[in-house]
């Protein structure tokens with residue numbers, strides 16, 4: 110069974126994080142920044158405790174002594190969804206003063222997978238430069254940009270259109286691809 114560390118930060122788009130936390134299979138651990146908790150409540154009305162049943166364990170972002178602060182506890186991918194440009198900048202600068210940013214540094218040094226679902230618009234030159242630096246390190250920069258080619262009818266479908274793309278990157282079941290029926 111795959112093991113995933115999921116980070117949620119204070120960017121807009123908590124719904125994407127919630128959907129990913131709920132639908133991603135495998136053994137899941139969740140870390141939410143303080144601002145993620147605030148934005149989650151503002152945007153969805155949910156409390157962090159509402160996500161607890163979907164994961165094996167929740168760690169505090171301030172807990173730098175948590176197991177994933179060390180490279181000796183391996184996993185298949187760190188997915189930060191949504192990822193603020195502040196967290197993007199910290200990771201690019203090598204800052205590791207929260208569990209999410211520390212886990213990102215550890216994942217990069219240990220050559221484990223990192224996917225950052227960045228949400229900000231427009232993007233400053235600085236944010237673009239940070240994204241480029243990290244992309245060169247092998248980090249997947251995945252701006253939250255839901256596809257419309259599935260012709261979503263509801264907000265839920267719009268959200269899952271994007272989270273399915275993240276699941277696909279991880280090799281998990283991500284539903285039918287675009288015009289996949291034509292491959293038959």
Ligand SMILES: Cc1cc2nc3c(=O)[nH]c(=O)nc-3n(C[C@H](O)[C@H](O)[C@H](O)COP(=O)(O)O)c2cc1C
Nearest residue numbers: 118119120121142144145148193194195196228229
């Ligand atoms: C309602 C709300 C929406 C926000 N949306 C974004 C956003 O879309 N992208 C972003 O980078 N920061 C956004 N921010 C700002 C971040 O929350 C802020 O920079 C915070 O310090 C990020 O810290 P974190 O990355 O540790 O969660 C938003 C803040 C609030 C209160």
